[in-house]
Amino acid sequence: MKNNYEVRYAASPQDVKSYDTTRLRDEFLIDNLMRADELNLVYSHFDRFISGSAVPVKEELTLEAIDPLKAEFFLERRELGVINIGGAGTITVDGEAYDLDNREALYVGQGNKNIVFSSKSSSEPAMFYINSTPAHKAYPIKKIGISDVEVVELGAPETCNARTLRKYIVNSVVDVCQLQMGMTELKSGSVWNTMPAHVHDRRMEVYFYFDVPEDQAVCHFMGQPQETRHIWMQNNQAVISPAWSIHSGSGTSNYTFIWGMAGENLDYGDMDHCKVNELK
Ligand SMILES: O=C(O)C(=O)C[C@H](O)C(=O)CO
Numbered sequence: 001m002k003n004n005y006e007v008r009y010a011a012s013p014q015d016v017k018s019y020d021t022t023r024l025r026d027e028f029l030i031d032n033l034m035r036a037d038e039l040n041l042v043y044s045h046f047d048r049f050i051s052g053s054a055v056p057v058k059e060e061l062t063l064e065a066i067d068p069l070k071a072e073f074f075l076e077r078r079e080l081g082v083i084n085i086g087g088a089g090t091i092t093v094d095g096e097a098y099d100l101d102n103r104e105a106l107y108v109g110q111g112n113k114n115i116v117f118s119s120k121s122s123s124e125p126a127m128f129y130i131n132s133t134p135a136h137k138a139y140p141i142k143k144i145g146i147s148d149v150e151v152v153e154l155g156a157p158e159t160c161n162a163r164t165l166r167k168y169i170v171n172s173v174v175d176v177c178q179l180q181m182g183m184t185e186l187k188s189g190s191v192w193n194t195m196p197a198h199v200h201d202r203r204m205e206v207y208f209y210f211d212v213p214e215d216q217a218v219c220h221f222m223g224q225p226q227e228t229r230h231i232w233m234q235n236n237q238a239v240i241s242p243a244w245s246i247h248s249g250s251g252t253s254n255y256t257f258i259w260g261m262a263g264e265n266l267d268y269g270d271m272d273h274c275k276v277n278e279l280k
């Protein structure tokens with residue numbers, strides 16, 4: 001199958017306390033991303049956030065309306081953010097081609113009908129990471145290049161959390177309804193992301209881990225700050241983070257991840273921070 005999707009329902013923190021490893025992974029881990037010549041999507045009922053990937057190698061891939069949307073086309077009532085983590089590629093939106101190099105992004109507003117993903121070269125295909133959320137207004141399409149992103153340096157080598165955060169799709173860079181996306185890159189020798197941890201009950205989040213070396217892994221932490229759980233993650237896997245959950249990770253090496261958020265507001269800094277020594 002070229003176009004696949006899966007639906008995940010939302011879960012309460014009380015229920016999640018009793019999940020074993022398998023159930024936790026079944027509900028929150030997304031492990032079928034970046035497959036060649038497939039467009040794979042997970043529709044989460046946490047803020048109706050869709051995450052997925054398209055890797056066109058031998059053929060183009062078209063973003064079709066999936067059945068749960070009951071829509072004529074995918075973006076009938078949605079907006080879309082895409083970041084390319086592979087070779088050079090193109091997203092064609094209603095006939096207009098937008099070329100995306102590695103680590104470039106595209107925002108596509110509500111109402112655009114025909115969205116086609118292609119690679120410049122099948123030997124180095126584009127790897128498109130996709131996020132989409134419900135939208136109430138049609139904002140213009142915008143390509144976000146490396147020079148457009150907002151860069152923030154965070155952490156320190158002493159606390160093993162030195163990292164560069166790049167904000168791609170935030171309301172100071174592009175007009176959006178509710179989608180926010182960015183990329184955080186851990187510096188060599190640093191392994192902790194989003195530590196000190198935080199929650200933001202106003203927004204859910206999805207983390208997509210990549211650039212994880214083949215023989216290494218990232219231990220992702222989730223759950224309420226006083227009731228945490230972990231999910232071991234490999235390269236090119238994503239994890240759904242409910243609004244009530246922390247979302248933090250520690251790798252056995254450095255790595256990079258894309259974060260996407262949706263919910264009540266567009267205030268990136270609106271976080272409730274957790275004290276490191278109070279986590280349980
Ligand atoms: O490393 C970090 O810290 C992050 O990337 C944090 C995310 O951007 C986030 O959780 C935003 O709410």
Ligand SMILES: [Zn+2]
Pocket residue numbers: 198199200205247
């Ligand atoms: Zn967050």
